[in-house]
Amino acid sequence: MEIILEAYGNVYVLSLRGKLDLASAAGLKARVKSLLDDHKNLIHVCLREVDFINSSGLGAMVSLLKEIRLHRGRLTLSDLAPYVNEIFDITQLSHVFEVFPTVEEAMISYGAIPVA
């Protein structure tokens, strides 16, 4: 899975591309861990290019949420494809995560200004 990292002020946006399953979850977890180690605890994950997620992928997202909260940070999500959204709904995770329609709306909620 491809992961692109961008900074919007002090918010770090991870844009994922591919399938989120057990094979790809490890890379995502490692990426977030290194951010947290760097005291960067405001993290947004854009799922626009994620066309597939399964229970392992969901498990990884929950684990990230807990880890980020442990670091007194905040995790937001955006751009869930209809199918991914359905999986979040079925598993009732839509209520557990802060989900925004777009990255921009999520950034507004942080009060973060895009870095030029």
Add this chain to the structure above:
Amino acid sequence: MYQEKANSLNDRLAELEAALEATVQETEDLANIAAIITSIVNLESVLAAAMEISIRHVAGEVGAILMSEGEALTTKIAWGVENGFLDHLVFQDGLDVARYCLRSGEPLCENRCEDRFPANRPIRNFIACPIPGKDQAWGVVVILNKEAGRDFSDQDIRRLEMICRFTSVAIENARLLQESLAKKELEQELELARQVQMTFLPEKAVIPGLQIASTYVPARQVGGDYLDLIPVSNAGLYFLVGDVTSKGAPAALIMTAVYSIVRASVHSGSTMDPSAILLRLNDLLCRDIIKGREMFLTLFVGRLEIASGRLTYCNGGHPSPLFYSVGAGDVISLNGGGPLIGQFPEATYCSSELTFNPGDRIFCYTDGLTEAQDSHGRLFGLPRLTACFRDGVNQDPEALNHRMVQEIDRFRQGSGRDEIDDYTTLIIDYMEESASGHHYRYTYPSRLEVLETMYADLEVVFARHDIPAEAANPLRLAVSEAVTNAIIHAHRQEVAKRVILQLDVKQTAIVADIIDEGSGVDIEDIQAHDLSFEPLAESSRGLGLIRRLADAVEIRRMPQGGTGVKVTKYVDVSHSR
């Protein structure tokens, strides 16, 4: 008087000290010499250094080093004398100093020998010493004329002997290094050749209507076995298994030529009959490539038309493939064609035909399989191979192939034979393609990377049958859950354990069946599993998701002990092909 005695004792003490000093110096010198000479790894530099050190340490005026090359003794380094000068210094028995010394294997030294050699060669004295080797001496060091008109001493002889011993070690090292470098270079070239050859091997073939498994094991880095699968639109699938006699690089080169000729033939535009391919190969190999050398090729060529199941084949002297017919319930060998290829320019080849029915299977192999030997030198043999093939008629090609390779390896265990022949296997199943639907079967090793392969395999099937996203998405999810579960929980990522995925695409439904080789689960426990989703749990959503998204889920314990998860999703595929 006491004074005199004391003086004399003092003198003696001084002498002893000087002698000790000299010995220490000598030892240090020798150690230095050893260190210098043995640190050099290039043969020419070793000899140059040995010459320089010898001249200096025995204080000679000129010298030379001659090396044995078979029967001959050749001057390699000449210091102050012209090449061939030493040949004239005949010492005894018609042999010159160097050759006499080499023959005796002992150091040779003579002082005041002005009269021994011709007057135009003013040689007062000399030392010659062999450079010891493992079986015979590497060569001889000869030093002529001690400086300042002095004589060579016993110490000079001992020094030169010592230097020659060090030189011997250095020469040995240099040779070994050179050999290992040459070997390494050859190995690198062979590795490159292997990589090139491996690119010839057909990629994992995904051909709708067929299930294919194969193995290609070269005995050395490059092999003489030939395996190719060439799908040609309108003509069907060409499959070829062959063997070039002799192993290693020469065989691999012939194999490469065969590869090119075959590919050029089948892609020539018109449909090539297998017998025509063999005829052409035989002609080119006899005339232009093998040209009467003692090499030849055996090759089986088949062309399978997938829609009709019609197989046209021609066997050029290759071990007969085995054919299993579901209808007859029996195994037959496919003979007929012509002689081996590349030796008989006048040979003729003719094709035979048979029709595959769904479930029928062909198995091609090379003699590396039947000629595998056990510790008693017994051959694996065709009867054993046929029995193994017959026993596996209910296994899918991948599993049967895997089992055969394992069985051969087990048979060969303890035979102590490192030198194995190349071996190649190819199994092709003709799949059901009837009103009951299309059947697909895949086998994956237990590592997470196969998830990618699995998604790709699913995409091929979904695309082929125009499966709409509403059905494809939940199926993909269900399959990924079950496969992940099999790899992580049932197999604990033991790569050798296999996950089997079967897909049945029917008129009204797609059924995915995922079977593992784990130790099984408690079905009742799973049935009773609470399907509500725990918001902050990091796992155990899989089964709930499968149940929620699929139309039917059946979990069963397999007779062999593993677990099967069968997932059904209803869909209307009547509009698809």
